[in-house]
Amino acid sequence: MAAHARGLTAERKPGEDPRGDGAAVRITGLVRSFEGRRVLDGLDLSIDADEFVALIGRSGSGKSTLLRALAGLDHEVEGTGRIDAPEQVSVVFQDARLLPWKRVLDNVVLGLAGADAEERGRAALREVGLEGRERAWPVELSGGEQQRVSLARSLVREPELLLADEPFGALDALTRIRMHGLLRRLCERHRPAVLLVTHDVDEAIVLADRVVVLDRGHIAADITVDLAGPRRPGTPEYAALRDRLLGHLGVETPARQERAESKARSREKP
Numbered sequence: 001m002a003a004h005a006r007g008l009t010a011e012r013k014p015g016e017d018p019r020g021d022g023a024a025v026r027i028t029g030l031v032r033s034f035e036g037r038r039v040l041d042g043l044d045l046s047i048d049a050d051e052f053v054a055l056i057g058r059s060g061s062g063k064s065t066l067l068r069a070l071a072g073l074d075h076e077v078e079g080t081g082r083i084d085a086p087e088q089v090s091v092v093f094q095d096a097r098l099l100p101w102k103r104v105l106d107n108v109v110l111g112l113a114g115a116d117a118e119e120r121g122r123a124a125l126r127e128v129g130l131e132g133r134e135r136a137w138p139v140e141l142s143g144g145e146q147q148r149v150s151l152a153r154s155l156v157r158e159p160e161l162l163l164a165d166e167p168f169g170a171l172d173a174l175t176r177i178r179m180h181g182l183l184r185r186l187c188e189r190h191r192p193a194v195l196l197v198t199h200d201v202d203e204a205i206v207l208a209d210r211v212v213v214l215d216r217g218h219i220a221a222d223i224t225v226d227l228a229g230p231r232r233p234g235t236p237e238y239a240a241l242r243d244r245l246l247g248h249l250g251v252e253t254p255a256r257q258e259r260a261e262s263k264a265r266s267r268e269k270p
């Protein structure tokens with residue numbers, strides 16, 4: 001994929017794995033600036049093939065800037081650094097970005113080569129639970145259904161890397177939970193490397209193998225989600241991880257407050 005911010009010092013090398021370490025994505029010393037202000041400040045990040053990484057961080061920390069750099073959508077941005085990423089990349093945004101004048105199936109297969117494109121498109125729609133809606137217009141679908149079409153459009157291209165920028169941010173809570181299940185199943189089947197930008201710590205824990213916290217252009221934490229059994233908010237391990245991630249985002253939780261108070265009390269003791 002040709003993709004470069006102005007001033008990028010090194011070329012992207014699609015699909016290369018020079019170290020043979022199984023990484024699908026390798027980002028080294030990435031810098032991105034707007035009007036002289038560094039939003040990404042020498043960032044390094046690797047994502048293994050078929051690894052699911054969630055990227056969280058406060059508003060303005062540079063999450064979308066990083067995702068756009070990886071997607072090759074930042075030609076006008078000032079920057080340096082090196083990005084090694086696969087050739088086949090698909091991007092899903094918060095809004096489904098379907099063409100309103102094309103039917104659902106035509107949106108899915110748009111630009112897809114091969115005599116079997118339509119059959120693959122139908123199969124992708126089946127996978128996301130939209131069999132029978134091939135001839136519907138986008139406007140006839142709910143928000144959740146439109147995002148399903150957007151996922152089908154991405155996955156029909158069999159991406160080695162799936163980039164998702166708050167894909168479920170505009171959906172209601174119940175639809176979101178259903179979409180989490182769908183995305184997890186699709187990823188287990190197609191096994192792309194995934195970078196998911198989200199504001200939702202629970203979404204990150206439920207879906208990801210690793211959660212990366214971005215803070216002022218640097219990686220402030222890189223945490224493997226190592227929870228035994230189903231990832232249910234009720235378990236102590238889940239609560240501890242959630243608490244830790246919220247701490248990195250500067251959010252005070254009752255548990256953190258309790259710990260701080262007990263530390264302060266023990267310091268006061270003679």
Ligand SMILES: Nc1ncnc2c1ncn2[C@@H]1O[C@H](COP(=O)(O)OP(=O)(O)OP(=O)(O)O)[C@@H](O)[C@H]1O
Nearest residue numbers: 034035039057058059060061062063064065066199
């Ligand atoms: N095209 C642009 N021109 C100028 N500044 C920009 C541009 N795009 C992003 N920025 C700035 O870069 C910083 C990082 O933006 P970015 O969208 O990457 O943050 P984010 O972590 O995705 O935020 P949010 O969670 O609110 O979506 C912000 O301060 C933003 O104002």
